[in-house]
Amino acid sequence: MAKVFISDRIPTAAADTLKQAGLTVSAYDGDGLISHAELVKQVADVDFLIATLSTQVDADVIAAAPNLKLIANYGAGFNNIDIDAATARHIGVTNTPAVSTNAVAELTLGLMLAASHRIVEGDQLMRTEGFDGWQPLFFLGHELRGKTLGIVALAVSAKPSPS
Numbered sequence: 001m002a003k004v005f006i007s008d009r010i011p012t013a014a015a016d017t018l019k020q021a022g023l024t025v026s027a028y029d030g031d032g033l034i035s036h037a038e039l040v041k042q043v044a045d046v047d048f049l050i051a052t053l054s055t056q057v058d059a060d061v062i063a064a065a066p067n068l069k070l071i072a073n074y075g076a077g078f079n080n081i082d083i084d085a086a087t088a089r090h091i092g093v094t095n096t097p098a099v100s101t102n103a104v105a106e107l108t109l110g111l112m113l114a115a116s117h118r119i120v121e122g123d124q125l126m127r128t129e130g131f132d133g134w135q136p137l138f139f140l141g142h143e144l145r146g147k148t149l150g151i152v153a154l155a156v157s158a159k160p161s162p163s
Contacts, residue, residue, distance in 0.1 A: 059085035117141035
């Protein structure tokens with residue numbers, strides 16, 4: 001039976017899906033991020049590694065996993081994985097590029113509302129000095145209605161393209 005190691009806690013439903021597929025699943029359940037030494041130890045006999053974005057999968061980790069066939073990054077990026085080392089060993093590397101699209105869009109809207117209505121400042125005031133009465137201009141924010149929103153994006157390549 002193929003073995004999977006997960007470098008951090010993930011939703012139970014995801015781990016259950018792996019188990020239902022007949023895989024032997026183990027996961028790091030310590031406090032904080034998994035240490036490099038612990039990761040090297042855990043991958044010694046696994047076929048698949050599911051790494052989170054904060055788990056650095058470098059050449060040493062890959063070398064410590066002679067049976068490794070796939071590194072699946074639990075996140076949109078893969079800059080935490082030594083792609084050259086994985087490629088040299090013919091180990092596939094995957095990620096989940098659209099996994100956080102909705103969450104990021106929702107967070108962006110939330111931050112826009114928080115900034116325009118000064119929610120963080122109001123929260124800090126309530127936790128320190130308190131509220132002693134409403135005034136027309138007190139924490140006056142800005143409504144988003146009728147505003148124009150500009151979206152600026154930046155695409156970054158993991159490896160520079162040849163010049």
